[in-house]
Amino acid sequence: MKIATWNVNSLKVRLPHLLQWLDTNPVDVLCIQETKLTDDKFPLAEINAAGYEVAFSGQKTYNGVAILSRLPIGDVVRNNPHYPDEQQRLLAATIGGVRFICAYVPNGQAVGSDKYAYKLAWLAALQEWVRAEMAAHPQFAILGDYNIAPEDRDVHDPAEWAGQIHCSEPEREALRALFGQGLADAFRLFEQPEKQYSWWDYRQMAFRRNRGLRIDHILLSPALAQRCTACTIDRETRKWEQPSDHAPVVATLD
DNA sequence: ATGGCAATAGAGTATTGA
Numbered sequence A: 001m002k003i004a005t006w007n008v009n010s011l012k013v014r015l016p017h018l019l020q021w022l023d024t025n026p027v028d029v030l031c032i033q034e035t036k037l038t039d040d041k042f043p044l045a046e047i048n049a050a051g052y053e054v055a056f057s058g059q060k061t062y063n064g065v066a067i068l069s070r071l072p073i074g075d076v077v078r079n080n081p082h083y084p085d086e087q088q089r090l091l092a093a094t095i096g097g098v099r100f101i102c103a104y105v106p107n108g109q110a111v112g113s114d115k116y117a118y119k120l121a122w123l124a125a126l127q128e129w130v131r132a133e134m135a136a137h138p139q140f141a142i143l144g145d146y147n148i149a150p151e152d153r154d155v156h157d158p159a160e161w162a163g164q165i166h167c168s169e170p171e172r173e174a175l176r177a178l179f180g181q182g183l184a185d186a187f188r189l190f191e192q193p194e195k196q197y198s199w200w201d202y203r204q205m206a207f208r209r210n211r212g213l214r215i216d217h218i219l220l221s222p223a224l225a226q227r228c229t230a231c232t233i234d235r236e237t238r239k240w241e242q243p244s245d246h247a248p249v250v251a252t253l254d
Numbered sequence B: 001a002t003g004g005c006a007a008t009a010g011a012g013t014a015t016t017g018a
Helices: A011-024 A044-049 A114-136 A169-180 A222-227 A235-239
Strands: A002-007 A029-033 A053-057 A065-069 A074-078 A090-095 A098-104 A140-145 A216-220 A228-233 A249-253
Touching (some): A002 A098, A098 A114, A140 A222, A216 A228
Parallel strands (some): A002 A029
Antiparallel strands (some): A074 A090
16 A cells, blocks of 8 residues: 655646655545635545545635545544534544545644644644544544644754754654654654755756755554555655645655 | 746736645
8 A cells, every 4th residue: 555645725726736655656545735725625536536436525715625535435524523623624434444644734834823822833733633533543644735844854954944944843853743642753763865845945956956955745543564665755746837835755665 | 135937817917835
């Protein structure tokens, strides 16, 4: 089973890229974020035609998440039952005996801002939901855009980013709290090349200079981590015309 | 220190992202 996560930054704009990527990367499950589409505008027919079932939860302009699957999708839950939220950032589903959560963690904008407080409160509530879901489903994975670089080695210039949004200690602590529940960062289960990132700013030729952050993650429960044989970031999509600023992250499970 | 690029909403420019 291959599973993946990708922040597409507007599914309306990126649908051709999504279909092209799935054509050459026919993963079994793909979690996408920032669809930015209300549900009535979701391109259901096109995705079904590509061989995927899909669950989605969207809104106008911002946020929006979806789970695409080649296998039947069951027990879909929108949002965190422990945290009422108008923003559509979370979607859970059971596929092939695995419980999945697709997550779009708030950006946080700037340390100390209202949006930063929302990010930390949202993450604290997520931890409670994850605890419950993991207890009920030993085969558990949470994939998405976390908007947090776990360590300095996940940052192109740690000095420039020190204490900044995506790298601040409270954010990293929130991520470590998830690791503390037994979740493993699939990417770090394996030997990896240095300077591997999943997001690059559109400005200042950041991609060509590899000035990026690794903020998109696949976290696996112990039972799933045991099944994981590879995890990679696919930089190719970022070279395409009019790309998303994020790259897909892919994990292989036995 | 600020904006730089992109997407959206909506008709010039503001907001948000990361």
